[in-house]
Amino acid sequence: xxxxxxxxxxxxxxxxxxxxxxxxxxxxxxxxxxxxxxxxxxxxxxxxxxxxxxxxxxxxxxxxxxxxxxxxxxxxxxxxxxxxxxxxxxxxxxxxxxxxxxxxxxxxxxxxxxxxxxxxxxxxxxxxxxxxxxxxxxxxxxxxxxxxxxxxxxxxxxxxxxxxxxxxxxxxxxxxxxxxxxxxxxxxxxxxxxxxxxxxxxxxxxxxxxxxxxxxxxxxxxxxxxxxxxxxxxxxxxxxxxxxxxxxxxxxx
Amino acid sequence: xxxxxxxxxxxxxxxxxxxxxxxxxxxxxxxxxxxxxxxxxxxxxxxxxxxxxxxxxxxxxxxxxxxxxxxxxxxxxxxxxxxxxxxxxxxxxxxxxxxxxxxxxxxxxxxxxxxxxxxxxxxxxxxxxxxxxxxxxxxxxxxxxxxxxxxxxxxxxxxxxxxxxxxxxxxxxxxxxxxxxxxxxxxxxxxxxxxxxxxxxxxxxxxxxxxxxxxxxxxxxxxxxxxxxxxxxxxxxxxxxxxxxxxxxxxxxxxxxxxxxxxxxxxxxxxxxxxxxxxxxxxxxxxxxxxxxxxxxxxxxxxxxxxxxxx
Ligand SMILES: Cc1cc2nc3c(=O)[nH]c(=O)nc-3n(C[C@H](O)[C@H](O)[C@H](O)COP(=O)(O)OP(=O)(O)OC[C@H]3O[C@@H](n4cnc5c(N)ncnc54)[C@H](O)[C@@H]3O)c2cc1C
Ligand SMILES: Nc1ncnc2c1ncn2[C@@H]1O[C@H](COP(=O)(O)O)[C@@H](O)[C@H]1O
Numbered sequence: 384x385x386x387x388x389x390x391x392x393x394x395x396x397x398x399x400x401x402x403x404x405x406x407x408x409x410x411x412x413x414x415x416x417x418x419x420x421x422x423x424x425x426x427x428x429x430x431x432x433x434x435x436x437x438x439x440x441x442x443x444x445x446x447x448x449x450x451x452x453x454x455x456x457x458x459x460x461x462x463x464x465x466x467x468x469x470x471x472x473x474x475x476x477x478x479x480x481x482x483x484x485x486x487x488x489x490x491x492x493x494x495x496x497x498x499x500x501x502x503x504x505x506x507x508x509x510x511x512x513x514x515x516x517x518x519x520x521x522x523x524x525x526x527x528x529x530x531x532x533x534x535x536x537x538x539x540x541x542x543x544x545x546x547x548x549x550x551x552x553x554x555x556x557x558x559x560x561x562x563x564x565x566x567x568x569x570x571x572x573x574x575x576x577x578x579x580x581x582x583x584x585x586x587x588x589x590x591x592x593x594x595x596x597x598x599x600x601x602x603x604x605x606x607x608x609x610x611x612x613x614x615x616x617x618x619x620x621x622x623x624x625x626x627x628x629x630x631x632x633x634x635x636x
Numbered sequence: 637x638x639x640x641x642x643x644x645x646x647x648x649x650x651x652x653x654x655x656x657x658x659x660x661x662x663x664x665x666x667x668x669x670x671x672x673x674x675x676x677x678x679x680x681x682x683x684x685x686x687x688x689x690x691x692x693x694x695x696x697x698x699x700x701x702x703x704x705x706x707x708x709x710x711x712x713x714x715x716x717x718x719x720x721x722x723x724x725x726x727x728x729x730x731x732x733x734x735x736x737x738x739x740x741x742x743x744x745x746x747x748x749x750x751x752x753x754x755x756x757x758x759x760x761x762x763x764x765x766x767x768x769x770x771x772x773x774x775x776x777x778x779x780x781x782x783x784x785x786x787x788x789x790x791x792x793x794x795x796x797x798x799x800x801x802x803x804x805x806x807x808x809x810x811x812x813x814x815x816x817x818x819x820x821x822x823x824x825x826x827x828x829x830x831x832x833x834x835x836x837x838x839x840x841x842x843x844x845x846x847x848x849x850x851x852x853x854x855x856x857x858x859x860x861x862x863x864x865x866x867x868x869x870x871x872x873x874x875x876x877x878x879x880x881x882x883x884x885x886x887x888x889x890x891x892x893x894x895x896x897x898x899x900x901x902x903x904x905x906x907x908x909x910x911x912x913x914x915x916x917x918x919x920x921x922x923x924x925x926x927x928x929x930x931x932x933x934x935x936x937x938x939x940x941x942x943x944x945x946x947x
Contacts, residue, residue, distance in 0.1 A: 512738035
């Protein structure tokens with residue numbers, strides 16, 4: 384089974400985000416960019432499936448600017464076999480990305496597509512669900528466990544999902560789309576020899592237009608503003624003082 | 637202009653996320669219809685018909701919808717949207733809504749606006765991005781606006797006072813793509829995290845799940861829910877559904893007590909809209925103190941039992 388993994392280049396999760404003074408967006412100049420953390424988990428899961436003999440080839444895909452090649456190289460260093468960059472300089476939005484991934488899925492015919500549950504820049508949490516819809520496939524979102532197995536519907540995968548009330552397990556018919564949650568695995572660090580090897584792995588660049596996909600953003604961002612700031616609080620010296628303040632000042636207990 | 641609200645599945649009564657989603661819908665103007673899905677949901681549909689401001693309740697009662705599988709729910713919603721000429725489809729930002737709504741949007745070939753926190757006009761919404769470190773105002777030019785609604789950002793509408801008509805809809809079927817296998821639901825007598833008035837949350841500083849009873853004792857005295865940081869969940873102290881944050885639950889209680897939590901941006905993203913924040917941490921430099929209304933620099937193993945005794 385071939386596995387397709389989608390990886391997005393985003394601002395590193397440790398970076399303190401600054402809104403531009405003209406409110407046109409956030410300042411991405413000179414900030415550290417990394418692979419979206421959920422996508423590291425997605426790559427790791429694919430690599431583990433391959434190590435367990437359940438996957439034969441891992442293809443990683445990113446939709447974005449030429450710098451996203453770095454992100455793809457990281458995925459190759461973690462153990463993916465080859466990479467595809469759908470190059471674009473427009474701001475990517477979930478529906479457009481899902482359409483590009485659909486075009487590639489139709490070409491590559493994977494048994495499983497793994498995405499992160501959420502990109503930590505747009506916090507959209509949509510692309511995997513949209514891709515599954517466009518392909519007419521099953522979706523196992525917010526996965527904390529992924530077990531390929533023969534099921535009642537033939538070749539399938541059992542996915543345990545993190546839901547509001549706890550955990551839920553569903554059986555999906557393959558091919559299917561899975562999105563990763565935090566507890567699925569702990570991604571490995573790429574070793575130096577693997578980083579060297581990754582430089583020689585194939586990385587193909589395609590144009591969105593050549594895939595027949597329109598990436599024009601559907602949502603127009605009118606403004607990006609700072610969130611309201613909380614007024615600073617006080618330190619209290621003892622539990623007694625805390626309780627007194629909560630009772631008489633804040634009146635919440 | 638008519639809005640279709642997809643109700644949070646329920647076996648009894650109307651769920652709070654449905655009421656807050658209706659709060660957002662009421663800001664759009666126009667009629668509001670609610671779709672109730674599930675199996676054996678007649679009483680839920682009747683309760684939904686009592687909700688203030690609802691013009692019509694559509695009820696899809698079928699075995700295929702019992703577990704809210706997106707593969708079965710989405711085509712039903714799409715059929716209703718196409719037949720009913722809805723201008724907006726809103727779902728709560730719960731794991732149910734987040735799973736289903738994007739599938740609906742893609743089938744309609746429209747964008748989805750995730751986790752809206754404000755309605756500026758019928759086509760313009762605000763939503764947090766970058767873990768709530770920026771608030772975007774976005775406009776959709778799609779014919780149907782599909783959005784998920786952040787519950788903490790809108791007032792719940794009154795659960796009574798309405799008298800909507802209930803109409804059964806057919807057309808549910810099994811897409812044959814997925815099957816429900818099992819569910820492990822954390823059982824608790826305490827209030828639900830997302831609707832609790834008070835929350836006591838523990839982080840890595842708790843050291844072990846065996847120490848969470850310290851927080852539970854405090855929570856029980858305050859009638860509070862118990863939450864956690866990602867670190868506490870990852871370490872296995874508590875189940876995944878306790879996680880508060882950017883990628884967990886978003887909460888905004890009257891009182892949030894953070895115990896042994898450092899205050900990473902991803903955690904703050906989930907709780908910084910709480911009315912009053914208390915932090916108990918032994919490190920006076922911990923970032924949580926920058927947003928706490930009341931900070932207590934102390935060893936939690938001493939401070940929490942004291943606090944439980946005092947309140
Ligand atoms: C993609 C991504 C998503 C994430 N999503 C979330 C999320 O949704 N929610 C979330 O919470 N995190 C999330 N995180 C993780 C986040 O970055 C932090 O790692 C996490 O919040 C830290 O948890 P903590 O504060 O419990 O642990 P730590 O940062 O280790 O802090 C522990 C604190 O306990 C204090 N302490 C220790 N012992 C005591 C004692 N005896 N008495 C008093 N205080 C004590 C310490 O001083 C310290 O401040 C995410 C990270 C990533 C990369
Ligand atoms: N531009 C992109 N290129 C590749 N994958 C993406 C892109 N945008 C989103 N994804 C994938 O979709 C997931 C969810 O993203 P989102 O729906 O934007 O929150 C991410 O974790 C990635 O796996």
